[in-house]
Amino acid sequence: MTIVIRKCTLADLSELQQISRETFADTFGPENSPANVNQYLDESYNLDRLKQELTDPDSDFFFALADGQVAGYLKVNVGNAQTEAMGNHALEVQRIYIKPAFKRQGIGSKLMAQALAVAKDKHRSTVWLGVWEYNLVAQQLYQKFGFKQTGDHVFTLGESRQRDLIMSRTIEGESRHS
Numbered sequence: 001m002t003i004v005i006r007k008c009t010l011a012d013l014s015e016l017q018q019i020s021r022e023t024f025a026d027t028f029g030p031e032n033s034p035a036n037v038n039q040y041l042d043e044s045y046n047l048d049r050l051k052q053e054l055t056d057p058d059s060d061f062f063f064a065l066a067d068g069q070v071a072g073y074l075k076v077n078v079g080n081a082q083t084e085a086m087g088n089h090a091l092e093v094q095r096i097y098i099k100p101a102f103k104r105q106g107i108g109s110k111l112m113a114q115a116l117a118v119a120k121d122k123h124r125s126t127v128w129l130g131v132w133e134y135n136l137v138a139q140q141l142y143q144k145f146g147f148k149q150t151g152d153h154v155f156t157l158g159e160s161r162q163r164d165l166i167m168s169r170t171i172e173g174e175s176r177h178s
């Protein structure tokens with residue numbers, strides 16, 4: 001299988017919405033009420049919101065293509081697009097999601113490598129992310145890339161308050177104040 005990572009454009013909006021909704025529901029659906037998941041999907045993955053995010057100069061989306069099929073995606077943020085105020089030295093990996101049929105095939109690792117490359121290109125010294133406390137598979141991936149838990153925060157899914165672990169790592173070769 002050939003995996004290619006490419007940056008998303010506005011032309012990808014409807015496909016981005018489709019994979020966003022599918023992969024989020026796959027990740028959170030089994031452990032949460034359908035009402036809470038559907039409320040989150042409608043609020044966070046409607047076309048207007050995704051278009052706004054896609055055109056934000058402080059955010060970048062990337063598709064992972066497996067033999068030409070969209071298999072997963074990545075969203076990274078800098079500056080004011082970060083979901084927590086982490087400063088101008090930081091890059092947030094807000095979303096890494098893989099379609100169920102493509103999991104455990106190295107696509108998540110390729111997307112994380114892309115996120116780290118973007119951080120270096122943008123001269124960021126810290127990369128951070130929030131991961132659901134019950135998503136042990138994702139936590140293991142992030143640990144493999146040198147991320148360590150540095151805090152936590154509340155993630156609201158519909159009417160449910162959940163805990164995300166904040167994990168971060170530094171980027172080698174970059175100054176902390178670049």
